[in-house]
Amino acid sequence: MPAFALTAAPLKLYSYRDKGYSVGVLEGGRGPHVLLVHGLGVSRASMQKLAGVMASSGYHVILPDIPGQGTTERDERRKYSVDAQARFLKRLLDHKRIDRAFVIGNSMGGHIAVSLALLHPQKVKKLVLISPAGLQNGGPLPYYKLEIPEDLEEKKKKNLEWNNYVRRDIHAGMHYPIDPYLAGIQSPTLIVWGEKDEILPVDLAPVWHRQIRASRLIRLENLGHMPQDEDPELFLEQIRSFLKSG
Numbered sequence: 001m002p003a004f005a006l007t008a009a010p011l012k013l014y015s016y017r018d019k020g021y022s023v024g025v026l027e028g029g030r031g032p033h034v035l036l037v038h039g040l041g042v043s044r045a046s047m048q049k050l051a052g053v054m055a056s057s058g059y060h061v062i063l064p065d066i067p068g069q070g071t072t073e074r075d076e077r078r079k080y081s082v083d084a085q086a087r088f089l090k091r092l093l094d095h096k097r098i099d100r101a102f103v104i105g106n107s108m109g110g111h112i113a114v115s116l117a118l119l120h121p122q123k124v125k126k127l128v129l130i131s132p133a134g135l136q137n138g139g140p141l142p143y144y145k146l147e148i149p150e151d152l153e154e155k156k157k158k159n160l161e162w163n164n165y166v167r168r169d170i171h172a173g174m175h176y177p178i179d180p181y182l183a184g185i186q187s188p189t190l191i192v193w194g195e196k197d198e199i200l201p202v203d204l205a206p207v208w209h210r211q212i213r214a215s216r217l218i219r220l221e222n223l224g225h226m227p228q229d230e231d232p233e234l235f236l237e238q239i240r241s242f243l244k245s246g
Contacts, residue, residue: 010055011048016064018091021078024071025092026063029055032125032243033098035089036063039107039133040143041163043070046106049232057236062101064092066112068166080166081173082108082134086115093123102243103187106130106226107200108143108170115175117187127189128239129208131200131225134178137207142177143167182211189215190242192235194223216242 011028026044034054036047044051044065051063065072067088068080078084089112093101103124105113110132117124134142145167148160175181189212193205202219209217218238220227228235 011052011061016092016095018067018088019078021067021073021075023067023088023092024065026051027061029058029060031058031060033101034059034061035093035101035103036061037089037103037105037109037112038063038066038069039105039109040069040166041159045070046226046229047104047109050104050228050235053232053236059102062092062096062098064089066109068162074162076165079173080169082112082115082170082176083119083174084169085112086119089116090120090123099123100125102126102128104128104130104228104239105132106228108133110134111175111178114178114181114185117185118175118181121186124187126243127185127187128192128242129189130192130228131194131197132178132191132208133200134176135204135207136177136179137204141171143170179211182208183213185212185214187214188242190239191215191217192220192227192239193217194220194225194227194230196223197225199225 011026013026016023016025038044038046044063047063051061055061066085068074103113110129111134117127145164146160170176191208193202195202209215223230
């Protein structure tokens, strides 16, 4: 894969204040607006390579650490359900005076992106869902409680405990599980799934495709749960025609 330098991409990091909390946001590039949404238990780093590639390829990219993840504060007084996260994204777009954006979400970020499209369809030009989470499909409820070994390193234990707290918030929020809401999506949607995804099986991809009426599906060989991080240039190549169409 060609070595693109993130430092060469016009990305700047700043702090955005949202309801008294500080949120780190990467932003850069010129062109159509793109909002990138990362998943649970990770940070904006999982989308940063894609942000750099897109900002250098004619897009204006916004990539926040969603509340409770990455560098943002962990506070049990705040809500972390997918609909609460979607409302945060809407406030961020309003703050930037962005009327509509392409929204690209990975894993739980895909679930949040769907919630945004359901709550505020006027804000979402198109959806790109990368191995999205939140679907039950007749199986166990998504975002199950993680078992934490007693002998686990303290820092890792605290991270998993917080992860479980966020999962409980998701259970109590809207659009959970997501199955009965998918038919309500109005935004044109592209579903992207790595054939080697070991976190959410690729067998779920056609289920999402069937339930979202205005959707397309791309399956990527030799890539896993985060294809946008594993090969960001190939990923952009695969989604570019969808973003440009219509």
